Structures are given as C-alpha cells and as structure tokens.
Amino acid sequence: MLAIVIITILIGMLIWRLAYLQIYKNLMYTTLSTKNAIDLVPIEPTRGLIYDRNGVLLAENIPVFSLDIIPQQVTNLQRTLAGLSRVVELSDSDISQFRKQLKQHRRFDEIPLKLRLSEAEVARFTENQYQFPGVLIKARLMRHYPYGESFSHVLGYVGRINTQELGKIDQINYSASHYIGKLGIEKFYETELHGKVGYEEVENDASGKPIRILKKTSGTPGKNLYLTIDSGLQLAIENAMSNLRGAVVAIQPKTGQVLAMVSQPAYDPNVFVVGISQKDYQALQQSDTKPLYDRALRGAYPLASTIKPYLALQGLNSGATTPDYTIFDNGIFKLPNNSRIWHDWVRNGHGKVNLSRAIFSSCDVYFYQLSSKMGIKLMDDVLDEFGFGTLTGIDLDGELKGVVASPAWKLKTRGLHWFPGDTTNSSIGQGDMQATPLQMASAVATIATRGHRYIPFLLLGDQEPRKEYVTHQPTQLNVIAMRDPKYWDVVIKAMQNVIASPQGTAYGRFGNGYAYTVAGKTGTAALSRRRIPDEMDKQQSVPEKLRDHHLFIAFAPVDDPKIAIAIITENSNNAIEVARAIFDYYLGNKPHVVRTPQITPEHNGT
Amino acid sequence: MLYEHRKSRLNTTVHDSAHRSFWQLIHIDGPLLAFLILLCGAGLLVLFSASNQKVHSIEYQGMRLVLAFAVMLLFAQISPFALQRWAPLIYAVGLIMLTIVLVFGHIGKGGQRWINLGLMRIQPSEIMKLAVPMLLAWYYHKVDLPIRFKSVLIALPIILVPAILIAKQPDLSTAILLMTAGASVLFLAGLSWQIIASCLALLTACVPFAWYLLYDYQRQRVLTFFDPERDPLGAGYHIIQSKIAIGSGGIFGKGWLNGTQSNLHFLPEHTTDFIFAVCGEEFGFVGTLILIMLYMLVVFRGFYITMNAQDTFSRLLAGSITLTFFISFFINMGMVTGLLPVMGIPLPLVSYGGSSMVTVMASFGILMSIQTHRKLVTT
Secondary structure (H helix, E strand, O other), rough: OOOHHHHHHHHHHHHHHHHHHHOOHHHHHHHHHHHHHEEEEEEEOOOOOOOOOOOOEEEEEEEEEEEEEEEHHOOOHHHHHHHHHHHHHOOOOHHHHHHHHHHHHOOOEEEEOOOOOHHHHHHHHHHHHOOOOOEEEEEEEEEOOHHHHHHHHOOOOOOOHHHHHHHHHOOOOOOOOEEEEEHHHHHOOHHHOEOOOEEEEEEEEOOEEEEEEEEEEEOOOEEEEEEOOOOOHHHHHHOOOOOOOOEEEEEOOOOOEEEEEEEEOOOOOOHHHHHOOOHHHHHHHOOOOOOOOOOOOOOOOOOOOHHHHHHHHHHHHOOOOOOEEEEEEEOOEEEEOOOOOOEOOOOOOOOEEEHHHHHHOOOOOHHHHHHHHHHHHHHHHHHHHOOOOOHHHHHHOOOOEEOOOOOHHHOOOOOOOOOOOHHHHOOOOOOOOOOOOOHHHHHHHHHHHHOOEEEOOOOOEOOOOOOOOEEOOEEEEEOOOOOHHHHHHHHHHHHHHHOOOOOOOHHHHHOOOOOOOOOOEEEEEOOOOOHHHHHHHHHOHHHHHHEEEEEEEEEEOOOOOOOEEEEEEEEEOHHHHHHHHHHHHHOOOOOOOOOOOOOOOOOOOO | HHHHHHHHHHHHHHHHOOOOOOOHHHOOOHHHHHHHHHHHHHHHHHHHHHOOOOHHHHHHHHHHHHHHHHHHHHHHHHHHHHHHHHHHHHHHHHHHHHHHHHHHHHHHOOOOOOOOOOOOOOOHHHHHHHHHHHHHHHHHHHOOOOOOHHHHHHHHHHHHHHHHHOOOOOOOOHHHHHHHHHHHHHHHHOOOOHHHHHHHHHHHHHHHHHHOOOOOOHHHHHHHHOOOHHEEEEEOOHHHHHHHHHHHHOOOOOOOOOOEEEEEEOOOOOOOOHHHHHHHHHHHHHHHHHHHHHHHHHHHHHHHHHHHHHOOHHHHHHHHHHHHHHHHHHHHHHOOOOOOOOOOOOOOOOOOOOOOOHHHHHHHHHHHHHHHHHHHHHH
C-alpha cells in the first residue's frame, strides 16, 4: 500500500511538472523553439546599374564564380590554402586580401578567396572538391566597368567593405553585402545603388544546415542611375587627350548637367573590385603621372589669364572701366612707390589696347591697371559670384574648393599682410589664386548663359526596377546681374575674338573651318619663369615638367550655348586643339564612339 | 506491508483453481500482455517520428520487440519454483561474468560492458538486474518476516558488490537501477521505518565521498542538473533542448511528425534517452498523460499480480520487478523534464534499441509466470 502511495505521489509530481512546462510555460518554450529552428538569412540586393545619358551601360554586374572558404569548417587553413594553390592560381594579393577579410568576418561566414575563376579552374576544383571541406564555389555577381579606365574618375569603383566603413553603414542593410562604393558616383549614390536587403526564413537543423526555405522576403534592388555624361563625348575627349596629362570638364550651360569629366591619365577600376595588391596600389599611387588623382575635381590650378573675362565684367559693372577705355601698353607696369616691374607676356607690349583687345590678346598690363583701380575687394567679389573659392556642389565626394586670394585669407593662412603687388598678381590669375577645372567650366558656363548659374550635376535620373523613371531637376543659383546687360555682349564678343581675330590668342591653334560660333579664353600657368619656385628647383632635371600648363575655357554656340568646357593640359600647349576636337565632335555630326567597351575583360587573378 | 495480504489471499486462490482458462494454460497474463502491446505500439508511433520517419529503424525496433516478447513468453513458462531454485546459481554466474567484463575492460580501452559469445553479446549487468532481486527474494523467503537488522546487513553486499562492479564499467545508471531493484525488495519485505531513515541518513552522509568517486562527466551532469544554463551548448544542452521540446508542445502538441526540435536535430538522443521529449512536443500534455497512463496500467497490473502472489519469493520478486519498472521510467521522465539529473536511463520499451528491452520483457515474463502458476501451487 505504501508503495502505491509513494508511486502516486511521484506520478503526481511528474504530471505537475509536465503541466508546468507544457501549459504554464508553453508560450516561452514555443518562442524558444521557433528561434531555434528558424533563421533569417539575408539576401544581397542587386546593385543598381549605371548608364550614361543615352543609355550606354557604364557599370554592370557580371556573374562570376568565386572560390569561398568557410573558416569554421576548415581544420588546417594553411594546408588548405597550399592545397588550393595547386588547383587554382592564387596570387599573393588573393591570399593577403583573404587574410584581411578573415579578421573582419565571423567564423561561419563565407569569405571569398578568389573572385574570378576561369572555367578550367572551376572544373579542376570541382574534381578535387572532396579534398577541401569548407571550400566551395559560389556564383555571385561582380561589379564590372566595361569601359575600364574611361570613366574611372566619374564612376569611381566598389571595393570590399573595410573595418572603418563597417562602423558607418547600416549593419542590417549590409548584412549580405560584401561591396561598397569607394569613390565617385559609386560612393556618392551608394544608398541608391545598394538597395535594400532581403531575407529568407530558413529552417535550420541544430548544426545550422539549412533544410528548407519557409519564406522569402525579397529586398529592393538598387536603383539604376542615368548620368548626365555623354559617353561618346567623354571618349572623344579622352581620345583627344591621349598622351596628355590634364583634365576636361564639359557642362551644358543651361542646366548644369556635366556632359563629360575627364582626368588623364586614369586607372582601371576593375582592378579595385577584384582587390588590388598592396604592391600594385603603391605603384599606382607613386606613379609620376598620378593616375589616381582626379584632376577635374581635385586639381587646383592657377586661373591664369582665364580670369580676365570675369575681371573685365566686374570692371565694366563697377565703372572702373568702359568698353571704349583705351590704354597704351608698352609692356611694363609699375605700382606707385614700388620698384618692382610687372611685365606683359608680350615683351614690348600690345600698344593701344581697349577692353576687348585686352581680352582677346590677353593683355596683362591692361588688367594690371584695372586691378589697381578696382582693388582686390571688387575682384574677389566677382570671383566669388562665379563660384570660385567655394564647392560647386557637384554630386561627387572629395571636391576641392580652390582659393580666392584675399587679404583676410592671406592673413589667416600665411600670417602676412596683403600688399598692393598681390592685387596685381591676382589680376592675371597668378599668385595664390587656385581653381579646379570643374569650377572653371561652371564659371564659363555662367558667362555663356549671361549670368544664369546652375549647380553642376551628374545624376540625370534614376529608376527603380519596375518603376517610373525619375528625372533630376537642375538647381539654379542666384543670377549674376550686370548694370547693363550689354556688358555680357562686350565680354563674350571679345572671347569670340580670342578664336576669330587674327590677334586672338587661340586664332592659329584653333584653326579654321568650323561651322559654329565659339567664345573662349586661353590661359598659361607658367611654372618656370615666375611661379612656384619650389617645383622649379625640384624638377629642374626634368625639362618637360617645367613647361607651362595650358588652360582653355570656352563655350559654343555663342547665341545658344550647348556646351561649355574647361581644359587643362599639364606641361603641354595642346589645350586649344583639344577644345576644337570637343566642339567638332559635339556640335558636328557626332562620329561613332571611338572605343568599344571590353565585353570580356581579361584579368584573371593578376 | 504486503505480507499481511498473504493469509487472506490464500483462500481465494483455491477457489480460482476450479476454472483454469486457456491463458493460464499457456501461462500468459492477458491484461498485462494487452497493456504491454498498447505501450509498445505507442512507443513505435513516437519512435517513427523521432527517427525522422526512418522505416528501417522501426523495422529494427519491431524485430527487437518481437524477440523481447518471445523472451517474455519463454520466461512465463518457467515456474517461480525453478527460478527460486536457480536464483543463487544465476547470481553467482552473473557476478563471475561481471568480473570478467571488468578485467577485459581494463585490458581494452574505456568502458566494456559486453561478453561476446560470437552469436550474441551478453551484458552481465542486465542479468544482474534480475539476479539481485531474485537472490534477495530467495533469501528473505527463507528468513522470517518482517526482516530484522541482521538480514538487512546480509542484503547489503548482495546489492552493493555487483553495483560497484557495474559502476566501475563505468555504467552508473545501470548501477543505480540495480540498487533500486535491490532496495525495492528490502522495502517490500517490510523494512522498518527506522532502517529506511537510517539508510537515507547514511546515503546523505556518503554524498561528499561519492562526489570524489564520480567521474568528471558524472559530476558535470549533476552540476548541470542544478543549473542547465551554465553550459548551454555543452552539458546543459540536453536539458535545455528537451525542456524546449516538451514546453513548446503545449496541451495538444505540434502534431505527429511535426516536432521541430527533434526532426531538426536540436534535441540530442531523441530516439533513445530523450524520446519522451518528442512525445511531449508532438502530442502535448494530453499525449504525455496518455503515455504515463499506459505505463501506470502496466504498473498497476504488476501490483495486482504482486498482491495475488502466493509465497514470499514470488511476491517479493513481482513487487521488485514492478517497482523497478516504475522507477526506470520515472527516472527517465524526470530527467527529460528536468526534475532529475541526466542519468542515461532509457525510457523502457519506447526508447530505440537497448539490451535492457529484453531484460524488461523477461521480467514481465516472470510476472506472468507468477500470476499463471498460482494454481499449481495450491492443487
């Protein structure tokens, strides 16, 4: 009997326990059980494509086979890597990239070891796969830039997310992403291009192996971007600039759309997607020709004589000069109480010079005199109005704002007072004046529109897959007004004569036989005679490096400006010829694209 | 306790002998057989789901059950008298085999529990699970009841020597079952409260010493029992996952074959020691109650047989068999629900495989024999 009593008590305890677990605590354990079995696996959204304004594909995603390693499943990493190198070609950079990634990822993540396997390598590995537990071949999409170097400075590139970026991004949205825009459009429009991560609800067993997919919440692919760039024009410019160092920016004056943005030399962005080795990167970085340096956006050049149209406008507007005011230029200018002599670029001067002639013959003495009448304040004012010394606000990161030299600026940066001679130097765009080709193009576009300013921009429109195309509207800035609108005509007419007048500085080099009206202004940033003594000393043994930088700003057609350009050719006087090629291409019957895209790019592992 | 019933029952058995049924002729206890078939059937149902619907493991288990039922029927034919006569010999042989296993175990590496006879492997500890209560019943049959302190002292080595040998294999869980089987005989023989109390006190006093005798993994299990969360992916994993499985079952369960915990392998040993958790997950509170009810039907039938037994040997043996069966499934359910530490004791007749199944069924054969041989005693 006692036994039965005890048994009943024990069974009672057991049933009470079961009731506690299954009824009272049921909700808690149900939650735990669901969490146990179901895992959310993020799906990487497809990155948006980048097109030019005519729908030419500039950045695409191509399917590649990559060799991935799951570190957790590899017993001896060293031996596995050694074994793999016998099956597929592994470069030092692959291995060092992999080791870097290894530190940044969790043990059970798939880490790509080699991104682009050739078909032969895929076949070889598949045959030997049994030898390499934890190593697998994965098909993935890789960013590819079909034109290689051609748009590198505009597009930038994507690369693997590094530790620093990891701290800034939305960890959840990037949970499946390996790449992020590092430069250029790829970086600026990262959010649009990336899209939103999707999820799969996967039922796992206890070892984490997926058994079946329960639910798929697809993310949103990135938006396709359409750039303002005209790839035909860009390629034509690159063609004209081949063998030259420098930059060209072409802007549609009435909107601010950037039609072309070239910085030469360039680099192949595809190398960065695969992962560039330290050695190759250093080689690029330390190269004399600075291919990584975006001259169009970050190159700071003296404005040189291209400053003259802006100062002429201010001279007229402020009443410091009139269209008819004439000086006699004997090649020499002196400031009162100052022994220093300023020379004209023509040794004996231009003789009788009015404002128009001062522009098309680029008379220095006229502007020396004008500047001493106007003073630095009025000069800086007009430069500020045209956007020099401030960021243009283009949709790219890393833009430089250049320098509009002023007494306050000089005191702040140098700790020195402003001298009247500084004003004289500024009047021909020398001294401390600095501007980027982008600023120069934007400013000359403003002359073309007679004072209507637009923020230069690259994104023409975007389109989310299966949605409406969205056009981006230009942003207009405040209009630059002249006391008398006729002043624009005076200056623009003078700029036309830069090319058209036999005494114009671009007359010979621009040549004849063009079917459009064009206005421009030349400039010469002298490196050896007057400026930048440091560079002079350093580069004395390299004659080419001592040659002047040549600038040319221009727009056409004059009455209905369709394109405004700024050109810098470093240590070369080919800027005007490049301008001719650009206008001929853009305003003539556009010839076919000069270079065809690489359909199957060749860089296997190197 | 049960001793009191003997005299009153004697009269009725004479009356029973008048009509011996067909079942009694073939020495089968109908109700017990029915309950066992129900229980094993329910077990197969749970096992099919727990094994991820592997038909071949059901076939294996079914074959084993058929074999075990055959063994049961075989044992049912052996009269309690024969068992009583052979009890000392069986015990001696079992003890020798245990020693042999232990010696070979030391020569080989790790735990050795079997003697390989070529055709079949014999696990001496399973023989001892029957031999110990048999010998004790045999002994107390000879001495006067209720038992005195001296006869308890004699019982101690009978239980402890094989228990220690088995614990050395090391197979602590079987050793525990063996001791409970032995202790149940003492209990049924009418052990006085004082002795039970002093034994419990002695056991409690032994706990610190026992701690040093335990192997690391055994200590781990005890510690984990008190705090499963201290090692959620190690030793505590079993308990946590099994509680999740049972708890998530709710009142009516997730349905047959729909348990995620077991089908997705979160629950370890879900076909063997932790199969009760699968039942809890898929059939819920109602399902576990039904399973417990089936077990209790067997237990109550066992007690019924015990109370009807005509001599001390039969009664003690039947009671011990019933109690041991109860304790083994109670320990298993207690451990799976987190009431008791993890002890590696399978759920009798439901867990996959296990040589213990044959032993359990053999013991039910003895129960049947005790029930169906009664008339022969009186006629």
